[in-house]
Amino acid sequence: MPAAYIRLAIPDDEDALGRLDRETWSPLHAVQPRPQPPYKPFYDERFGPRDHLVAELDDALVGYIRLGFPTSLACNSHVRQIQGLAVAEEARGAGVGRALLRAAQDEARRRGACRITLRVLGHNTPARGLYESEGFVVEGVLPEEFLIEGEYVDDVLMGRSL
Secondary structure: OOOOEEEEOOHHHHHHHHHHHHHOOOOOOOOOOOOOOOOOOOOOOOOOHHHEEEEEEOOEEEEEEEEEOOOOOHHHOOEEEEEEEEEOHHHOOOOHHHHHHHHHHHHHHHOOOOEEEEEEEOOOHHHHHHHHHOOOEEEEEEEEEEEEOOEEEEEEEEEEEO
């Protein structure tokens, strides 16, 4: 399979991103209930195209990663946080998630960050393995922070220097 092409999102990606977000919803990574119609817009007042990198394979949008600030504080502006990552089922195992993760780190550096963090559910073993393989380390755990489908799940904070 060819390598994914990674680029900044554009306004015209909104419908495809919304569809991808709904299709990849899973209790493995989601703390919100499954989206139901009428669907909210993918872009909102907090996150727009410039906050997303997208992956394309054969001219189809197959993944995205959302890069934001962990807080609105100026003293924390040197840190970026990955606040969403999704890869279409048909593109999994092709390196799309890894390519998006690496591109997000490059973009964070380009925007002046010297550190990047993320939060991942404790039971999301595939994501945690990917993050660890890219140099992220566990920096904190909130035990049983979420109740998902009747099970308590840890919230794991991971980070790394850029």
